[in-house]
Amino acid sequence: MKPLTAAEIRSRYLKFFEQNGHKVMASDSLVPANDPTLLFTGAGMNQFKDMFLGKGTLPWKRITTSQKCLRVPDLDNVGFTARHHTFFEMLGNFSFGDYFKKECIAWIWTFFKDVCGIPAERMVVTIYRDDDEAFEIWTKHVGLSPDKVFRFGEKENFWPAEAPSKGPNGPCGPCSEIYYDSKPGTPYPDKRGLESLPDDRFTEVGNCVFTQFDRQPDGSLKSLPQKNIDVGLGLERIAAVLQGAKNNFETELFRPYLDHLGKATGTGYGQDGKRDIRMRRIADHVRAITFCIADGALPSNEGRGYVVRKILRRAARDGYELGLQRPFLFEMVDLVGQLMGDQYPEVRENAAQCRAVIKGEEENFLTVYRQGMARLDEFLATAARPAPGQYTAGGGEFAFTLHDTYGFPVDITQKVMEERGHRLDEAAFESAMEAQRQRARASMATADAVFTASVAVKLRDAKCAPSQFVGYTETAAPSRVVGIVGDGDTLLQKATAGQKVLLVGARTPFYAQGGGQIGDRGTITAANGTAAIANTTSLDGFHLHHAVVQSGSIEVGSEATFAVDEPARRATERNHTATHLLHAALKRVLGDHVSQAGSEVGPDRLRFDYTQPEKPTSEQLQKVEDLVNEQILLAHEAAAVVRKLDDARAAGFVALFGEKYGEQVRTLQVGEFSKELCGGTHVRNTGNIGSFRIVSETSVAAGTRRVEAVTGLGALELARAERAQLALIAQALKVPTGKAAERVGELAEELKKTRKDLEKALAPDLDVELQKLRGAAVAKDGVHTVLFERPGLQGKDAQELLKRASKALDPLVGIVFATVDGEVQVTACVAPSLTGRIKAGDLVKNLATLLGGGGGGRPENAQGKGRDASKLADAKAAALALLVAQSLR
Numbered sequence: 098m099k100p101l102t103a104a105e106i107r108s109r110y111l112k113f114f115e116q117n118g119h120k121v122m123a124s125d126s127l128v129p130a131n132d133p134t135l136l137f138t139g140a141g142m143n144q145f146k147d148m149f150l151g152k153g154t155l156p157w158k159r160i161t162t163s164q165k166c167l168r169v170p171d172l173d174n175v176g177f178t179a180r181h182h183t184f185f186e187m188l189g190n191f192s193f194g195d196y197f198k199k200e201c202i203a204w205i206w207t208f209f210k211d212v213c214g215i216p217a218e219r220m221v222v223t224i225y226r227d228d229d230e231a232f233e234i235w236t237k238h239v240g241l242s243p244d245k246v247f248r249f250g251e252k253e254n255f256w257p258a259e260a261p262s263k264g265p266n267g268p269c270g271p272c273s274e275i276y277y278d279s280k281p282g283t284p285y286p287d288k289r290g291l292e293s294l295p296d297d298r299f300t301e302v303g304n305c306v307f308t309q310f311d312r313q314p315d316g317s318l319k320s321l322p323q324k325n326i327d328v329g330l331g332l333e334r335i336a337a338v339l340q341g342a343k344n345n346f347e348t349e350l351f352r353p354y355l356d357h358l359g360k361a362t363g364t365g366y367g368q369d370g371k372r373d374i375r376m377r378r379i380a381d382h383v384r385a386i387t388f389c390i391a392d393g394a395l396p397s398n399e400g401r402g403y404v405v406r407k408i409l410r411r412a413a414r415d416g417y418e419l420g421l422q423r424p425f426l427f428e429m430v431d432l433v434g435q436l437m438g439d440q441y442p443e444v445r446e447n448a449a450q451c452r453a454v455i456k457g458e459e460e461n462f463l464t465v466y467r468q469g470m471a472r473l474d475e476f477l478a479t480a481a482r483p484a485p486g487q488y489t490a491g492g493g494e495f496a497f498t499l500h501d502t503y504g505f506p507v508d509i510t511q512k513v514m515e516e517r518g519h520r521l522d523e524a525a526f527e528s529a530m531e532a533q534r535q536r537a538r539a540s541m542a543t544a545d546a547v548f549t550a551s552v553a554v555k556l557r558d559a560k561c562a563p564s565q566f567v568g569y570t571e572t573a574a575p576s577r578v579v580g581i582v583g584d585g586d587t588l589l590q591k592a593t594a595g596q597k598v599l600l601v602g603a604r605t606p607f608y609a610q611g612g613g614q615i616g617d618r619g620t621i622t623a624a625n626g627t628a629a630i631a632n633t634t635s636l637d638g639f640h641l642h643h644a645v646v647q648s649g650s651i652e653v654g655s656e657a658t659f660a661v662d663e664p665a666r667r668a669t670e671r672n673h674t675a676t677h678l679l680h681a682a683l684k685r686v687l688g689d690h691v692s693q694a695g696s697e698v699g700p701d702r703l704r705f706d707y708t709q710p711e712k713p714t715s716e717q718l719q720k721v722e723d724l725v726n727e728q729i730l731l732a733h734e735a736a737a738v739v740r741k742l743d744d745a746r747a748a749g750f751v752a753l754f755g756e757k758y759g760e761q762v763r764t765l766q767v768g769e770f771s772k773e774l775c776g777g778t779h780v781r782n783t784g785n786i787g788s789f790r791i792v793s794e795t796s797v798a799a800g801t802r803r804v805e806a807v808t809g810l811g812a813l814e815l816a817r818a819e820r821a822q823l824a825l826i827a828q829a830l831k832v833p834t835g836k837a838a839e840r841v842g843e844l845a846e847e848l849k850k851t852r853k854d855l856e857k858a859l860a861p862d863l864d865v866e867l868q869k870l871r872g873a874a875v876a877k878d879g880v881h882t883v884l885f886e887r888p889g890l891q892g893k894d895a896q897e898l899l900k901r902a903s904k905a906l907d908p909l910v911g912i913v914f915a916t917v918d919g920e921v922q923v924t925a926c927v928a929p930s931l932t933g934r935i936k937a938g939d940l941v942k943n944l945a946t947l948l949g950g951g952g953g954g955r956p957e958n959a960q961g962k963g964r965d966a967s968k969l970a971d972a973k974a975a976a977l978a979l980l981v982a983q984s985l986r
Contacts, residue, residue, distance in 0.1 A: 101213065103336040103350050107163050107188065107440065109212050110330070114161035114190045117204060124164045124441065126757045127392040128401065136401045137167040137394075141189030142327045147637070148193045149268065149308065151323045152554040154563075154638070158195040163188050163332070165388055165441065169404055170534060172411075176378030179344030180300070183408055184385035185333055192326035201305050201326045202234045202273065209275060209302070213339060218281045221245045223294065225254040225271030231307070235273070244285060253293050256306045256327075266312045268321060275303040277338045302338060303330040346377045353432055354380035362419045375415035382412035383426050386455060387433040391447040393756070395694065395798065396458050407501075409455065413462040414506060424459035427452045446752055450692035453708035457799025464951070469505035471947040473513055475971055478978035482518045489514060493525025500526075501533060517982055552586050552599070553637035559588055561601060563638030568606040568617070568778060569737070573660040576602040578623065581653055582641070592628075593650045600628060600642040600651065605659050607642055608666075609635035612753055613696035614673055614777040616643075617666055623657035626650045666778065668700035671786045671808045674735050674767070674779045675725060676703050678789070679804060680751075681771040682724040683707055686717050693753060694801045698777070702792070702807050709802045718794055721804075725789045732784035733768035737775075740764055750774050788812040861887075861894055867901050870913075874906055875986060880931065881906035882985050884976055886969075890915035892960055895924035899958070903928065910935060910985060912944070912976050914969060921948050921963045921972070932956035935983050943979070944972045 101109070111121050125144035129135045135143060141164035147153035148160075164187045174181040192201070209215045222241065224231040226248045235241045251259045253274075260269040276299040286295060308325040310318040333345040342348050346355065358376045359365035366376050389405045390396075396406035409426065416425050430444075430451045438445035476495050483489050492514060499505035511521045561580045580601035581589040592598045600621055607630065610616035616633035621642060626649025630642045642659075644651075651657070676698055683691045687709060695706040713721075742762050746752070750764045750772045758774065765775045767783060780786060787809040797803045807815055827834040830841070866887060874883040883902070890898070895913045903909050908928030915922045923944050925937040937959040945952040945961030948968050952961015963972070980986040 098214075100340040101336075103186075103332055103348065104439065106213065106335055106339065107186070107332060110188045110208065111161055111163060113208055113212050114159075114204070117159075119159040119161040119190055120157040122160050122162050124162060127165055127167050127389055128394050130757060136404060137169075137389075138164065139166050139168045140164070141166075141187045141329055142191065145191055145193070147554055148191075149325050149327070150554060151194065152557055153193070154557065158193045159191070160193075161188075161190045163440065167385060167389065169408070172408070173530070173534070175381050176374045176376075179337075179346075180331075180334055182333060182345070182381050182385075184381065184388055185331060188330040188332055188335075190326070190328045194323035194325065197309075197324050197326060198231055198305075198307055199234050199238065201307070201328060202231065202239060205275060205303055205305060205328060205330075206239050213335065215277065215338065216281075217241075219278050221247065221276050221278055221285070221294070221299065223247045223249050223254055223274045223276070225273075226250055228254075228271045228273070228307075231271065231273050247288060247291065247294060249291075249293060256308075260312055261316070261318060264312060264316075266314055268308050268325075269310050269312050269318070270306060270308040272304055272306040274301050274305075276300060277302050300334055300338060301331075302334050303328065346380060350436065351377070351380045353436060354383060354429060357429060357432060358419070361421060361425060364419075372419060375419055379412045379415050379426070382408050382415075383429045384433055384437070386412070386426070387430050387444055387451050388437075388441070390451045390454050391441075391443045393695075395454060395801070397798070406458065409458050410462050410465070413459050414466070417463075417466065418506065422463070424456050424463075426459055427456035430455065442746070443752070447692060449690040450694055450708045453690060453692070453710055453800035454694070454798070455800070456710060457801065461799045464946070466505065467942060468946050469499050470513075471943045471975065472499060473505075473510060474943060474975045474978055475947055477514065477517050477519060478971075478974040480519065483520055487520070488522035488525070489519040492519060493522035493527075494529055496521055496526045497529035497533075500530075517978075552582055552641070553639055555586060555588055556580050556582075556601060556639055561639070562603065564602055564635075564640035565604040566606075566609075566640065567604055568608050568661065571606045572663045572666055573658060574604055574606045576604045576657055576659045578621075578651060578653055578655045578657055579603050580639070581651065589653075591650055591652045592644075592646050594626070594646050594648055596646050598628075598644055598646070598651075600630075600644045601639055602642070602657070602659050605633075605640045605642070606661050607633040607640060607659060608661075608778050609633045609640050611635065612756060612775060612777050613676070613698050614669060615697065615699045617661045617669075619659070619661040621651070621657050621659050623649075623651050623655040625652070625655070665700040668809060668811070669698060670778050670780050672700070672703040672806075672811075673698045673775075673777050674765075674783065675729075675786050675789050675806065675808045676705055677765060677767060677771045677773055677775070677779075678725045678728050678783070678786075679703070679705055679721070679806065680707070680773070681767075682721045682728075683709075683804075685724060686720050687713060701811060702805055705804045705806075706797060706801055707804070708800055710800055712796065712802070713794065718791055722789060722791050728767065728770050729783045729786045729789060731768065732782050733770065734782055735779045736766045737779065738764050738766070742774075745774055748772070790815055856891070861890060863894065863898055863901065866890070866898055867905065870898065870902050870911070871905060874902075874909075874911075877984075877986060879908075880985055881909045881911075882980050883909070883911045884914070884973055884980075885911065886914045886973070888916045890922075891917065892922050892924065895922065896958070896960070899924060899926040902926075910980065912940060914973065916966055916969065919964075919966055920950070921966050921969055923948070923952060923961045923963065923972070924959075925954075926958045927956060929957055935979070935985070940976070940979065944976055947972050947975055 115121050125138050127138050129138050141162050148155055166187050167184050171181050210217055222235055232246055235246050236243050251261050254272050256272050276294055280298050306327040309321055311321050313319055336348045337345045340348050355366040355376050386405055386409045394401045394405050396402055412426055430448050434445040434448050480489050496507050496510045499510055500507050514521050567574050581592050582599035583589045607617040619630050621628045627647045628644040628651055629647050630644050632643040634641050676696055680693055692708045694708055697704040739761055742758050742760055745762050745764050752774050762774050763776045766772045789808050790812040792805045794804050823834050827837040832840045870883055870885045873885050874881050895915055899911045902911055903926055908930050911926045913924045923941050925940045927937045936956040938953045941952045941959040941961040945963050948963020949965035950963035953959055
């Protein structure tokens, strides 16, 4: 019989638990909503935090999901082992105070044995050492032989691990794990002194957590009134077991990536063990970065964006070492969509965004990689060579910085150091790596997320009902204050003048920040006081009005008028609808690869980030602006309709990048020009926008650009300001405004001519400079080398100087540094007979990069420029080190 595919395993699991009374829910985003304690969703239970606390509002007590997860503490193991991943899928079934151990164990056993077809003799289980209840269920109800049940301590079979002895306080419980036995019939390990099952024989395929205790401050375990079930099964591991694969990477979930890489590199998977490790790591990492970016986690230098960038750069580095010294990861995005898009449509819908961002990051990485080499050259140029048997001082820590910040391979660092007479302190490097792993584990911890009640939970405990939003049709509404939240998320009964609080109303016209639109501002007026609202946010159905009480007091239960700042709201609506028109116009002008990468819409302006590899021309931007204004003048209806999510997608409505949607969504259609999912507020008719002006277009990240624009009165004010500026310029030039541009052009030509005349008058005497250069040259083994600094020397003069020097000193390797207008110009030449040892282009590239710039050229001659003149001494030292490394000095 044909083995089950991963898609069939997933489908059968969800169907099995649906038949057993579970609600099938969609995977949560990898970017956890309303949970700042987590960088990424790392388990199926994360989205049900409040339900585990008994404070949730979901109507179901039994839920099943297939959750996309990301974990990075074991990042360095990926590719080396059979089962470690960053991105993976966790199949889960959950009970919130409903069924418990007996049903849970019976269902999981049935799923593995009957649904998946794993023979009973191929499975063993583990339980917590004191969990006699689980032992009885496994042996008496399921019928397992007692020798198949292994008891382990709190480190292996308790959640959170070691909670009984080490905490944290709060909900916890024993767990029971199911293992696949690859060697049935052979004797089991001796249980005496055994702390875990050997992973060369046993593969964990599932874990059942029985949350039944509440750990007290004194360390005692008190029984919980609501006992919960949290089951997690690794889809990739189950697929490997059922398909007879020796590791997860040889299943259909990963094999297509490995085959793609084999074709791209010319060496197939399985032909070289070291290359296989890199190929497996790339296969894992390209899934991770594609899903992260599709969920709105873009590469950056902090937070989750830092994690995404690190994973991406490691994969890019692996490709570089495999011979793919060009962007290649972005080409694999469509493969992720082909393999995963049926279950997770966001990776197909956001494919253009993912490709553009990844390609831009890859292009940057190639520069960064070279920067790493330049940094290493700089470090080694100043580091003292160690005595025999000793290590280079600071080398281990420096190698870690290169590895962690730049994704620079430590093996290359080690090799270069050895070539130059240095020795890497591997122990110091590993110590820094372990400290980083500990920080990663701390940042990904999930336990505390379950123990802390949110503001929404506290409001529900106080019998507050979620807010009713009436802002699509009203900007002022009578309401009642049902909650007041003070410092430390403390619930208050009353707030007085001067206090900053969060006010919650039974109904509100205030739009809560979301979907790129800022929260409404305005006032809340009660009988005894008034509050100014600076912003509005939402949390689990509650609209939180960020308020400062201006006068009197506001009390829970007070009848009040909630009034939005209407001029600001109308201006925001103009900008928001214009943002939709801008998105559609960019697609029409630049291409379908354009996808939203973020936005911010307020009353003063709109900001729209989009995927685009290169800067649009001024003509293209003008066309975009014209298209938007054309749609405004056509006065289209902006029609907002609530639909089922599947129906909206089928009708061609575009989902907002990084947003999570429920089963019902609000759609906005503007004629046949724009169709998007959007819960924001909008104009009724595009004619209400008035006019649209692009203020700026810039780059914000690799493959991502930003348009800022204004509409309505903002566009009018911009036109007036520009007209006033033009009048001042014309006045200064003493010409009519219509002649100002012509006069500026004339002055520019005059200035250009004057500069040429000045340059000619100040041109250096190259014969004199040549004599100075010859005096600085050093000869070794018949080869001349020179490092020459001449402030103010223009690039063309530096080239001519080296051309003359090459004739006088043959063969020559020459480098000229010239500080001009605060920047350092680097010019190099290498005799043709020496380019096999050293190349001018490489010299300039490394030195200019060290100076904060760039450059390059041919092996014989090259030029570059750096912006950081303070690094000139370092660059000269690095240049000398490069010459020494090639035995030219």
